[in-house]
Amino acid sequence: xxxxxxxxxxxxxxxxxxxxxxxxxxxxxxxxxxxxxxxxxxxxxxxxxxxxxxxxxxxxxxxxxxxxxxxxxxxxxxxxxxxxxxxxxxxxxxxxxxxxxxxxxxxxxxxxxxxxxxxxxxxxxxxxxxxxxxxxxxxxxxxxxxxxxxxxxxxxxxxxxxxxxxxxxxxxxxxxxxxxxxxxxxxxxxxxxxxxxxxxxxxxxxxxxxxxxxxxxxxxxxxxxxxxxxxxxxxxxxxxxxxxxxxxxxxxxx
Numbered sequence: 265x266x267x268x269x270x271x272x273x274x275x276x277x278x279x280x281x282x283x284x285x286x287x288x289x290x291x292x293x294x295x296x297x298x299x300x301x302x303x304x305x306x307x308x309x310x311x312x313x314x315x316x317x318x319x320x321x322x323x324x325x326x327x328x329x330x331x332x333x334x335x336x337x338x339x340x341x342x343x344x345x346x347x348x349x350x351x352x353x354x355x356x357x358x359x360x361x362x363x364x365x366x367x368x369x370x371x372x373x374x375x376x377x378x379x380x381x382x383x384x385x386x387x388x389x390x391x392x393x394x395x396x397x398x399x400x401x402x403x404x405x406x407x408x409x410x411x412x413x414x415x416x417x418x419x420x421x422x423x424x425x426x427x428x429x430x431x432x433x434x435x436x437x438x439x440x441x442x443x444x445x446x447x448x449x450x451x452x453x454x455x456x457x458x459x460x461x462x463x464x465x466x467x468x469x470x471x472x473x474x475x476x477x478x479x480x481x482x483x484x485x486x487x488x489x490x491x492x493x494x495x496x497x498x499x500x501x502x503x504x505x506x507x508x509x510x511x512x513x514x515x516x517x518x
Contacts, residue, residue, distance in 0.1 A: 267431075275318070320373055335364050
């Protein structure tokens with residue numbers, strides 16, 4: 265069976281990004297992941313009024329922490345996450361800092377649950393959950409909440425024995441200038457027929473807030489123009505793909 269999930273990362277990053285993700289649901293995007301420490305109340309209500317499945321986009325690299333007493337050495341002078349430190353694997357060799365991450369990730373998850381979002385899966389901003397010292401913590405979080413977890417190929421061999429579900433294949437290449445086209449997407453998918461695939465994507469409408477906090481700006485609008493097209497979904501289905509979102513009770517990777 266050829267099954268595909270287009271997951272739009274970064275819901276809550278800015279109002280424009282959130283609005284674009286909702287528009288993309290008119291096409292192939294049936295799943296998104298929410299930045300708990302960034303999303304506004306209106307954005308979250310708008311999301312819950314749709315049929316999009318919604319996971320958590322664990323975040324250590326943008327905005328402010330939700331947990332109390334998050335280590336000051338991991339923050340900038342304004343109390344925001346330090347992206348540079350968060351993306352440096354060496355940062356997380358310190359066990360006390362890893363414990364702070366566990367508390368922060370739990371705070372992010374619990375905030376979404378308190379706001380009545382059914383969390384369906386787990387991934388992270390800038391893939392921090394797949395940094396070597398942090399992946400076992402993400403795996404345990406997914407196992408304990410019985411949620412699928414985004415994994416690259418090299419991590420699936422750890423996730424499956426732990427009973428943690430998720431697509432077999434993660435496509436990260438539909439991203440950046442020169443890669444965003446319907447033709448390129450279909451070409452990428454051709455070799456994965458018969459598999460369960462996740463396409464990581466970043467559709468969005470450009471707003472002033474986005475220009476301030478992200479280097480990936482106009483490309484989001486280009487992604488949106490491709491992914492929101494209902495004809496793309498029809499073409500994939502005619503080609504034998506089942507286009508779906510995540511399920512919170514997705515117990516196998518098949």
